[in-house]
Amino acid sequence: MPFGLFVGVNNHFQSVLYAGVLMRDETEDTFKWIFDEFVKMMAGKKPITILTDQARAMEKAIEEVYPESTHRWCKWHVLKKAKENLGAHYTKKSDFRAEFHKLVHEMLTIDEFEDGWAALLDKYSLKTNPYLVQIYETRQKWAKPYFAGKFCARQTSTGRSESANHMLKQYVPPSCSMNLFVKQYNKLQFDREQEEGFQEKCTRLSHAVLKVNTSLEVHASKIYTRKMFEIFGGIMYESGM
Structure with a gap:
């Protein structure tokens, strides 16, 4: 389960930590434990912003453990579900898709977003579309204008941690033992270092x-x-x- 944690170190400097966690038990209690352990690792410093997918168990854990943190949804997941739920409206060549992406990526103020959203749904007769109704009700978690002034390290997606998860899964089989995990992780590190060394050699030559x-x-x-x-x-x- 991928998520990003954005942590303020002090008033003048902020750092970003991504956590890609492979878990069998993705329950609220498990996420609470992970978030508590993270705070211990950060010497009591809680994240300013948390970027996740739309997992309800994680959302409930965040509300309890990090009530003062800003919780954002991964933009990539929102667009992925739009593709799954909007069918013919969301093809690559459709005007709706281009206008929807403009709303998601380019609107800077809440008024711009609200006016654009209403005009878009009216233009394509989608006011009663269940998916669009649902994501509009939760727009404070994903729409860009609602995060003005919030530190997010210019990140809107958990893509980096998902990429790391995908890479790790190529080496580590499901339900593997701990000793096999360590062995395969070391192999991953070795292969990565070999590739980096090859690229550096090509650059020198x-x-x-x-x-x-x-x-x-x-x-x-x-x-x-x-x-x-x-x-x-x-x-x-x-x-x-």
């Missing part, structure tokens, strides 16, 4: 090819591996820099 020779590109060529620099260069080129 072949110099980055500069396309525009700007100071930003020169700096990126010095700090990125060759593969990462190629990705960066493509993005920079598409941006017109």
